[in-house]
Structures are given as structure tokens and as C-alpha cells.
Amino acid sequence: MVVTDSLSSDRGTILRVRGxxxxxxxxxxxxxxxxxxxxxxxFETLQSQVKSESCVLTVCDSPVIIWxxxxxxxxxxxxxxxxxxxDILKWIQSDEQDPAGMRSAKKKSKKSSAPSVINLRLMMEATKTGPLSAPILSRTVQKSLFLSTSFPVDCxxxxxxxETIKDAFERLLKALTHQLCEMEKATLQHMNGTTLLVPExxxxxxxxxxxxxxxVYPEGVPDSQLEAxxxxxxxxxxxxxxxPYFRRANTxxxxxxxxxxxxxxxxxxxxTHPTLDNGKVYLVQGTYSYHHYMQDHMxxxxxxxxxxxxxxxxxxxxQQGYVERAVPSHKEIQQALVDVGDKKGSFVGSRQWIGSIEVQAVLNQLLGVTSRIMFVSQGSELASKGRELANHFLTEGTPIMIGGGVLAHTILGVAWSxxxxxxxYLILDPHYTGAEDLQVVTDKGWCGWKGADFWDQTAYYNLCLPLRPKVF
Incomplete structure (x- = not known):
């Protein structure tokens, strides 16, 4: 472990130095x-370089240089x-530049609550000041092993x-020095003969x-070997x-x-969350990708x-680190259903629909994930499932697939009193056919809060509620 910093507030900025x-x-x-x-x-030499006056931090996309x-x-x-x-944000280059040459801060979405990030590049001055002495060459003949690599600092x-620039950068330099100590520990701990594993x-x-x-993990060592x-x-x-909190997928x-x-x-x-009398909001936990019609040249x-x-x-x-395999294609999903005996071989490559039961089978076959199925005989009954849905997002936090008739949607949360x-219901609609435009997706309701009338009141619905594996 190197450093901890709270991100619970959207105030302030993140200083990130790499190089x-x-x-x-x-x-x-x-x-x-x-x-x-x-x-x-x-490593002591590297630390002395970071502490020396030759250490330079340049602010990316700006003319700002800091010693x-x-x-x-x-x-x-x-x-x-x-x-x-x-104030450094004012100098970071954006698409627009005022006549005086000062860069305006990069525009963020008015809806974004994410903190601003100031990216810095770690560099070392090569030119030395003062009188120069004549070079002296010497030759020593001996057998030795030469180790050479680049360590990817990321602090x-x-x-x-x-907080002032002076105070913030003093803290940053201390964190950077401490990171080098942690990189040394990781390097020495995982040294195998004369093989040097790069600390990451x-x-x-x-x-x-x-x-x-x-x-700091040793680069190239899989998560399965880092359990201890x-x-x-x-x-x-x-x-x-x-x-899992510390698997690489959770970075x-x-x-x-x-x-x-x-x-x-x-x-x-x-x-914006809906407001209900004595209501609470229960949401998907973690990160997911929005998959919808017409993606992947399909x-x-x-x-x-x-x-x-x-x-x-x-x-x-x-993306929560439970599995390492890529998101399956339509063909891989169909093949999984053939492999478990749910479909015949001719199903692969077809345009046949699938439902919640098939989704449950594929999750188990490809990811080893079990799911619970909730049956609703008609859409009007979904309004009575608030407690069950709220409990799912509170305890499992996974997206829910809901299918009814010929339509399927993803439920990402509920607001319930x-x-x-x-x-x-917080609905992610897979029927969207447009580009990956957040403004369109949210303004047009492809991802949005829906009332009970969103569902066909007389149609049956099956919900697939995936369960988290109990692993770390």
C-alpha cells in the first residue's frame, strides 16, 4: 500500500504524476x-533523483512546469x-484558447460530479549548471550482469x-518517495534469480x-498468485x-x-434520483458497460x-474482477446454450430470441455465476416487488435482466418507499441503436427512471437476478 485519499467529495482535484x-x-x-x-x-539513487533539484514535473497539455x-x-x-x-486547471489546454494565450480548463459535463485530474509528467533535467570539467575515460575489464528496465511510476x-500548490506538491513528493520504497519491497520480494519483475x-x-x-504488484504475476x-x-x-477489491480488474x-x-x-x-415520500434509492454497485443494439458491427x-x-x-x-473472460458475443452465447443442452446445434448463428431462463443458463455456463429467477404473472404485480428488488441491489448489487413477451430490459436500481x-425503476434499454453519446442516452430516456406504467400491465415477466460469487 502506498497512499490513501478520500474521493467521497467532488471538491478539490487529483494530482497524478506518471513517468x-x-x-x-x-x-x-x-x-x-x-x-x-x-x-x-x-533504489536509493532513484529516491535521491526524485528529491534532487533536477526533478521536474510538467503539467500535461499545458505550458506549466514545476520544480x-x-x-x-x-x-x-x-x-x-x-x-x-x-488554479493550474486554468492553464490546461482545451479545444478553445483565448487571445491572451491562457488555456481554459477542460470542459466537463455539467452533470459530472467526478473530481478534476491534473496529469503530471515526471522528468529529470539533463543539463547541469556551473563549470564543466573535462571528461575522463577509464576502462575496467570484469564479468558482470547488467540489469536495465523502466519503472512505471504512477502516484x-x-x-x-x-490547498496551495506548494503544500500539495510537497505531499506529492513524499508520496512519490514512499511509492519508490514500496516498489523496492515488491522487487526484492519477487526477485527470481537474476530475473527482475517490474513493480506496477x-x-x-x-x-x-x-x-x-x-x-504495488509485480508486473506479469497473475491475480491467482497474489492471493496472500x-x-x-x-x-x-x-x-x-x-x-474482490484488489484484483487488477478493479483498478x-x-x-x-x-x-x-x-x-x-x-x-x-x-x-437525478426521483423523490418519493419516505423513499430510498437502491442502485447497482460497481461498474458495467452499456451494451445495446447494433454494436460490435452486429x-x-x-x-x-x-x-x-x-x-x-x-x-x-x-469489471468487478469476478471473471477474467471477455464479454461473450451473440455466437458465444448461443454456443453456450447448445453446450448445456438447452438448444440444438442449428441455434448457433440464428436470430432467435432468448429469455431470462437462457440468460441464467449462460451466466452459469460461461462465468460460473448462479442466478435467482423471479416470476411475475403480469406487469401490474411488479409494483409489489419493491422490497425484493431493493434487497437485491442492497446485498448483491448486480444488474437484473427482465424479459416479458418479446422485450428485454436491464434494471439497474429501484427507488422505493x-x-x-x-x-x-432505473432502466437501461438495450433497444437503443445510436452512437455512444451519453447526452442522447440520458436525455432521450434510454437510460432513465421509469414508473410502474412502463411495464405491460397484463404481460408476464421473468427476472434473472445474478448472485455475487463469494470470492476475494
Whole structure:
């Protein structure tokens, strides 16, 4: 563990510094004890570089350069060390630039409550000041092992409101130094002969009030071989052992980084919750991808809604670290149903619908996830299921697939009043055929709160409620 920072508030900013540190050392002996000493000395050299006046932090997409060990010297000169740290945002380049040359802060969605992130690049000055001496060359002939690699530093600090640049960057440098200590521990612990495993800093967002935690894992070592370390972390942060918090799939996704696969994540987060008398809101827990018609170069308009709802559910289990396999395609879903004997071979490649029972079978076959099925003889009865649905989101927190007639939807939460029985459903609609545009998806109701009249009052419905595996 490196550092913790609360993200429970949307005030303040996140300072995130990244950059490779070159790790180079000569091993004159393969004696394990001597090798460890040389590696430790090399880490001491890296720490001294970070603490030296040659250390430079550049603010990405801006002209701002900061020397944190020179009394926090900053260019441009308009920025002073005692200015609020948030002032740096004004200099970060956006699509627009004013005539004076100052960059305006990158625009965020008016609905977004995510903290602003200031990305920094760690660099070292190569040019030395003062008198230069003539170079001296010497040659030594000896056998030695040369280790050379780049360590991917990735350090995060959350600033407080009105915290000065000077104070924030002093904390950042302390966190960075501490991260190097943790990287040294991970390197020495997982050293295998003369093989050096690169230490990899990863950030995890834990339940409030624990906040953001940075953990160093050895790169290339699978999660299955890190169970002992993850168990220690669960004990350290008093977390239950029946949920994964520190698997790589749970790595925190910073709000300013796009997802490489292009899918929208958690579009419901920008919505305003409905207000009910004595009502409470119960929501899906964690991250999922929004899967809908016409994605992945697949024309499933008119028949693939349940497949898409299933894909959304599978993405949830993947992104919570319960499974490592990719979200299944329509063909893989169909093949799974053939493999369990639910369908004949001709079903693969067809355009046949599936329902909640098939979704349950595929989750079990492909992910090893069990589900509970809720049967509702007519849509009007769904209004009486508030307690069961609320309890599901409170205890399991997984998306629910609901199918009725020829339509399937994903339920992401409920707003329910125990006293009045009023209920609203948070629906993610897989029938959407447009682009990955959050504004359109939310403004047009493809992800939105619906009343009891959303359901066909006379049609039957089956709900598939996936259950969390009890693993960590």
C-alpha cells in the first residue's frame, strides 16, 4: 500500500504524476545477498533523483512546469506557489484558447460530479549548471550482469479545497518517495534469480471513507498468485473476504481517461434520483458497460435485446474482477446454450430470441455465476416487488435482466418507499441503436427512471437476478 485519499467529495482535484524511472545496475556477483544490496542501492539513487533539484514535473497539455525541490519554482511566473492548486486547471489546454494565450480548463459535463485530474509528467533535467570539467575515460575489464528496465511510476494525491500548490506538491513528493520504497519491497520480494519483475503501481477505490488506495504488484504475476497479498490488504483495510477489491480488474478508472473499447460506462450516474415520500434509492454497485443494439458491427435490431442485457451483466462481473473472460458475443452465447443442452446445434448463428431462463443458463455456463429467477404473472404485480428488488441491489448489487413477451430490459436500481409502496425503476434499454453519446442516452430516456406504467400491465415477466460469487 502506498497512499490513501478520500474521493467521497467532488471538491478539490487529483494530482497524478506518471513517468518512467530508468533502473540500471551492474551485478558483479550472482550471490543473492550481494545482489539485493546492489538493487537496494539503486533504489536509493532513484529516491535521491526524485528529491534532487533536477526533478521536474510538467503539467500535461499545458505550458506549466514545476520544480518541486527548488522551493516549488513554477513557470509561467503568473503562477505562484501560494496560489490554490486548482488554479493550474486554468492553464490546461482545451479545444478553445483565448487571445491572451491562457488555456481554459477542460470542459466537463455539467452533470459530472467526478473530481478534476491534473496529469503530471515526471522528468529529470539533463543539463547541469556551473563549470564543466573535462571528461575522463577509464576502462575496467570484469564479468558482470547488467540489469536495465523502466519503472512505471504512477502516484496520486487528492488536494483539499484551497490547498496551495506548494503544500500539495510537497505531499506529492513524499508520496512519490514512499511509492519508490514500496516498489523496492515488491522487487526484492519477487526477485527470481537474476530475473527482475517490474513493480506496477495500481489504484483502487475502496468504499467510503477509505477512498483511493495505491498498491504495488509485480508486473506479469497473475491475480491467482497474489492471493496472500490481497488477503493482507483486506485485513489491513477491514474489508470482507467475500468480495474482490484488489484484483487488477478493479483498478480505478480516472474520470479524464476514455475507455479504449468505446462502450459507455455507468450512464445512470448522471441522472437525478426521483423523490418519493419516505423513499430510498437502491442502485447497482460497481461498474458495467452499456451494451445495446447494433454494436460490435452486429445487426441484432429486433431480436438481440436479451443478448445485449446479458452482455451488460457479463461486463459487470468482468469489471468487478469476478471473471477474467471477455464479454461473450451473440455466437458465444448461443454456443453456450447448445453446450448445456438447452438448444440444438442449428441455434448457433440464428436470430432467435432468448429469455431470462437462457440468460441464467449462460451466466452459469460461461462465468460460473448462479442466478435467482423471479416470476411475475403480469406487469401490474411488479409494483409489489419493491422490497425484493431493493434487497437485491442492497446485498448483491448486480444488474437484473427482465424479459416479458418479446422485450428485454436491464434494471439497474429501484427507488422505493416502504410506507407508501411507491416505486420507480432505473432502466437501461438495450433497444437503443445510436452512437455512444451519453447526452442522447440520458436525455432521450434510454437510460432513465421509469414508473410502474412502463411495464405491460397484463404481460408476464421473468427476472434473472445474478448472485455475487463469494470470492476475494
Amino acid at each position: 518512467p524511472l530508468e533502473f540500471k545496475c551492474h551485478l558483479a556477483s550472482t550471490d543473492a545477498r550481494l545482489m539485493l544490496k546492489v538493487i537496494s542501492r539503486t 518541486p525541490n527548488k522551493g516549488v519554482f513554477i513557470t509561467p511566473e503568473e503562477i505562484t506557489p501560494n496560489a490554490p492548486c486548482e 496520486v494525491v487528492r488536494t483539499t479545497v484551497n 503501481p495500481l489504484h483502487f477505490l475502496l468504499p467510503d471513507p477509505k477512498g483511493l488506495v495505491t498498491v 497479498q490481497r488477503k493482507e490488504l483486506h485485513q489491513q483495510f477491514e474489508l470482507p473476504d467475500d468480495r 480505478y478508472h480516472f474520470p479524464n481517461e476514455p475507455y479504449k473499447d468505446g462502450y459507455l460506462r455507468n450512464p445512470h450516474l448522471v441522472l 445487426n441484432d435490431n429486433g431480436w438481440g435485446c436479451a443478448y445485449r442485457s446479458l452482455q451488460t451483466i457479463c461486463s459487470w462481473f468482468q 416502504e410506507t407508501s409502496g411507491q416505486i420507480r
